[in-house]
Amino acid sequence: MVYPAQQHVINTFTRLIHLLPPTEKAKPHAILLAGEDTSYRHDTDRELSFRQESNFFYLSGCSVPSSHLLCVYEASTGLSQNPSISLFLHEATISDLMWSPAPPTKEDAKSLFEATSVEYTDKLMDTIQTVAKIPDILFHTLPRGSPKFPVLLEEYTGAILNTDAAISDAYLLTALGRARLTKDAHEIELIERANQISSRAHEVVMRVLGAAVKGKIQREAAAAKGERPLLPGEWLIEKEAEAEAIFVASCRREGSVHQAYLPIVAAASRASTLHYCCNDRDFAWGPVGAHDHKNHNALASSDKDLNPQVLLIDAGCEWDCYASDITRTMPVGNSGKFTPEARAIYELVLEMQKLSMEALRPGIHWDAIQLLCHRTLVRGFQKLGIFLTSESPGSGSWNSEEAILASGVSAAFFPHGVGHSLGMDVHDVPHASKPTNNDTIGNELGHSSFYQYLRLRLPLEEGMVVTVEPGCYFSPHLLASVRDSRHINHEVLKKYESVGGVRIEDVVLITANGHRNLTTVRSDVAWVEGVCSGEL
Numbered sequence: 001m002v003y004p005a006q007q008h009v010i011n012t013f014t015r016l017i018h019l020l021p022p023t024e025k026a027k028p029h030a031i032l033l034a035g036e037d038t039s040y041r042h043d044t045d046r047e048l049s050f051r052q053e054s055n056f057f058y059l060s061g062c063s064v065p066s067s068h069l070l071c072v073y074e075a076s077t078g079l080s081q082n083p084s085i086s087l088f089l090h091e092a093t094i095s096d097l098m099w100s101p102a103p104p105t106k107e108d109a110k111s112l113f114e115a116t117s118v119e120y121t122d123k124l125m126d127t128i129q130t131v132a133k134i135p136d137i138l139f140h141t142l143p144r145g146s147p148k149f150p151v152l153l154e155e156y157t158g159a160i161l162n163t164d165a166a167i168s169d170a171y172l173l174t175a176l177g178r179a180r181l182t183k184d185a186h187e188i189e190l191i192e193r194a195n196q197i198s199s200r201a202h203e204v205v206m207r208v209l210g211a212a213v214k215g216k217i218q219r220e221a222a223a224a225k226g227e228r229p230l231l232p233g234e235w236l237i238e239k240e241a242e243a244e245a246i247f248v249a250s251c252r253r254e255g256s257v258h259q260a261y262l263p264i265v266a267a268a269s270r271a272s273t274l275h276y277c278c279n280d281r282d283f284a285w286g287p288v289g290a291h292d293h294k295n296h297n298a299l300a301s302s303d304k305d306l307n308p309q310v311l312l313i314d315a316g317c318e319w320d321c322y323a324s325d326i327t328r329t330m331p332v333g334n335s336g337k338f339t340p341e342a343r344a345i346y347e348l349v350l351e352m353q354k355l356s357m358e359a360l361r362p363g364i365h366w367d368a369i370q371l372l373c374h375r376t377l378v379r380g381f382q383k384l385g386i387f388l389t390s391e392s393p394g395s396g397s398w399n400s401e402e403a404i405l406a407s408g409v410s411a412a413f414f415p416h417g418v419g420h421s422l423g424m425d426v427h428d429v430p431h432a433s434k435p436t437n438n439d440t441i442g443n444e445l446g447h448s449s450f451y452q453y454l455r456l457r458l459p460l461e462e463g464m465v466v467t468v469e470p471g472c473y474f475s476p477h478l479l480a481s482v483r484d485s486r487h488i489n490h491e492v493l494k495k496y497e498s499v500g501g502v503r504i505e506d507v508v509l510i511t512a513n514g515h516r517n518l519t520t521v522r523s524d525v526a527w528v529e530g531v532c533s534g535e536l
């Protein structure tokens with residue numbers, strides 16, 4: 001199926017015209033975009049991994065480096081017969097072909113992309129000059145001179161400025177953001193594919209952990225002595241890097257070229273660092289108690305055992321420029337079972353996610369989901385005794401659920417937002433995810449700190465794709481600010497601090513009546529422990 005670039009161009013012109021002042025709306029409009037070039041590592045000739053700029057891909061479906069796009073809409077002919085989409089490709093030279101695979105020819109490209117015409121870049125200047133002659137035409141570009149977007153050469157913008165045509169970079173980015181905020185069936189399919197591949201990769205990591213607990217991964221004797229390297233299937237996961245390697249390998253072998261973001265693979269207390277992505281530490285080891293805190297067969301000849309700890313993996317691959325973003329938190333050590341404290345926190349985060357999911361539907365404001373998560377966390381902490389209640393000895397109404405919510409203390413444990421829009425980028429369309437002055441903001445109940453890092457602040461609409469990713473963390477940096485809080489039983493809190501952090505993150509589509517979860521890897525305690533202990 002060809003990527004629906006034409007519909008995306010129509011969506012973008014529709015949004016663009018909506019944003020323009022009345023005097024400009026009826027004019028002819030053009031969109032001129034540069035695609036991403038191949039880039040190189042600093043002062044070398046080594047290519048960096050190529051990824052098309054998201055807006056360029058949205059309007060073209062084209063991932064060929066150094067392409068350009070010129071779309072023209074003339075109001076009088078209506079949007080359904082319009083606009084024209086002209087794609088300009090770099091024509092490969094012999095030396096390009098010597099070093100790199102051949103890009104599509106312009107003839108190939110006509111069947112690969114939904115473009116009205118495909119030419120090589122040498123025709124771009126003439127075409128710009130012809131389009132610039134359309135009376136009253138207004139060219140739109142992404143912010144020029146911004147390092148966030150591919151460079152549109154001055155020779156092209158200068159050619160427009162030399163004519164009577166006007167050029168503006170004030171509207172296109174907002175129009176693209178608004179258009180990209182809701183997804184069509186083709187985009188949903190790509191996001192679903194990325195989620196399925198990433199879901200399997202999370203499960204693969206858990207199954208390798210479980211196989212090790214059951215002694216099913218035996219290092220071949222010669223390999224263990226260092227006489228030959230370990231073969232796939234002989235690896236244990238004993239450090240963050242090994243978990244990352246297995247996750248990425250699983251995605252790569254299913255054809256995904258990129259991760260959608262640097263994987264976050266954090267064991268033990270590192271799970272409290274939200275964007276930990278160095279992934280370079282061993283799991284915590286040590287002689288442990290005489291009871292069952294062992295990953296029995298993980299290292300058959302060692303006198304050390306894995307400490308009971310969590311392993312938080314926040315990772316998702318990209319499929320054809322569409323992202324996934326999944327977090328699972330799993331038990332390591334303790335025979336692949338959570339400790340009682342880790343299980344209690346895990347179940348609380350799962351409850352925050354479950355109640356959030358149940359509330360999802362078009363019209364509900366994302367702020368309300370954020371508040372719901374804080375309310376659920378406060379209730380859960382009161383049940384666990386980490387927060388006091390108004391009935392606690394020596395307590396009073398200042399420890400009611402509402403009072404604790406109003407104090408903002410829960411933000412020390414759940415400091416980030418419950419989720420964000422996801423699409424071509426993992427934190428998708430940031431400039432379209434917050435209200436402009438004229439839109440209504442959410443209710444902002446609770447405490448203003450709940451909303452500080454909330455990346456989406458809009459009512460939900462059918463077709464949006466969002467992550468639902470509550471978490472609960474015991475970060476020494478954040479706890480420092482609540483060490484003297486009168487809402488906290490500090491003795492009880494101490495018992496939980498070694499859990500580090502738990503986050504559970506799924507990607508969901510907002511449907512007409514609710515939501516559909518696009519993430520397929522399970523997160524219920526019975527399944528996660530069953531797989532990580534090798535029992536399932």
Ligand code: GLY
Nearest residue numbers: 261314325469505
């Ligand atoms: N992986 C980054 C996030 O969950 O937002």
Ligand code: MN
Nearest residue numbers: 314325326505
């Ligand atoms: Mn994530």
Ligand code: MN
Nearest residue numbers: 325467469505
């Ligand atoms: Mn996320």
